[in-house]
Amino acid sequence: MNKNEHFSKVSRHFFYLSAFFLFVFLSGKPIFAHERYYVKWVSDGDTIVLADGRHIRYIGINAPEIDHENKKAEFFGYDAKKYNKTLVLSKMVRLEFDKETHDRYGRTLAYVFLNNGVFVNKVMIEKGYAYCLPRRPNIKYDQVLLQSQRNAMLAKRGIWRNWKEKKERYWGNRRSKRFHYTTCIFGKKIAVKNKIIFLRKWDAFWGGYAPCKKCMAGGR
Numbered sequence: 001m002n003k004n005e006h007f008s009k010v011s012r013h014f015f016y017l018s019a020f021f022l023f024v025f026l027s028g029k030p031i032f033a034h035e036r037y038y039v040k041w042v043s044d045g046d047t048i049v050l051a052d053g054r055h056i057r058y059i060g061i062n063a064p065e066i067d068h069e070n071k072k073a074e075f076f077g078y079d080a081k082k083y084n085k086t087l088v089l090s091k092m093v094r095l096e097f098d099k100e101t102h103d104r105y106g107r108t109l110a111y112v113f114l115n116n117g118v119f120v121n122k123v124m125i126e127k128g129y130a131y132c133l134p135r136r137p138n139i140k141y142d143q144v145l146l147q148s149q150r151n152a153m154l155a156k157r158g159i160w161r162n163w164k165e166k167k168e169r170y171w172g173n174r175r176s177k178r179f180h181y182t183t184c185i186f187g188k189k190i191a192v193k194n195k196i197i198f199l200r201k202w203d204a205f206w207g208g209y210a211p212c213k214k215c216m217a218g219g220r
């Protein structure tokens with residue numbers, strides 16, 4: 001290899017390397033996206049507090065509520081909290097974000113991962129401690145989470161255990177992915193093109209719809 005060939009090889013490598021870093025930079029993602037944070041508190045089945053004080057709300061899922069503001073705990077609320085504790089309390093976690101990073105309560109919205117790669121949001125659903133709560137624009141893992149929910153439903157885990165319900169009519173909203181009692185004021189407002197009828201809550205959950213907070217707190 002003469003001097004010129006050697007130089008062109010070096011410059012070619014330099015070019016590829018620069019292109020790589022430019023790509024990484026433009027993609028807007030940190031090169032080493034592995035900052036870990038210590039979980040110092042578990043509030044319930046879908047909310048935790050980090051050592052730096054940030055409150056993290058898991059994206060895409062909803063766990064039954066525990067006692068708060070004079071409202072009684074929902075079925076399975078404490079089981080969900082307990083399980084979330086066994087998963088993340090006093091551990092280091094990695095956070096992944098979606099388009100919206102905060103909710104109106106100032107909580108950080110995140111997908112949470114353990115060191116061993118376990119996807120916490122997904123596991124809470126998979127074990128039946130939470131159900132899918134899709135909310136645009138944070139929909140990156142919606143299909144993954146819904147598949148996990150269907151697995152949990154089929155295996156009758158957690159909130160899906162001993163499922164019984166009377167035949168009723170519910171109105172689902174294809175756009176918001178919520179379902180309502182037919183008496184709900186929000187249910188009545190659904191545009192005809194977005195309206196879908198469910199005869200069981202089970203079917204709505206299976207379709208990835210979440211219960212309306214106003215008319216159906218808890219969903220069971």
Ligand SMILES: [Zn+2]
Pocket residue numbers: 179180181184185186187212213214215216
């Ligand atoms: Zn409603």
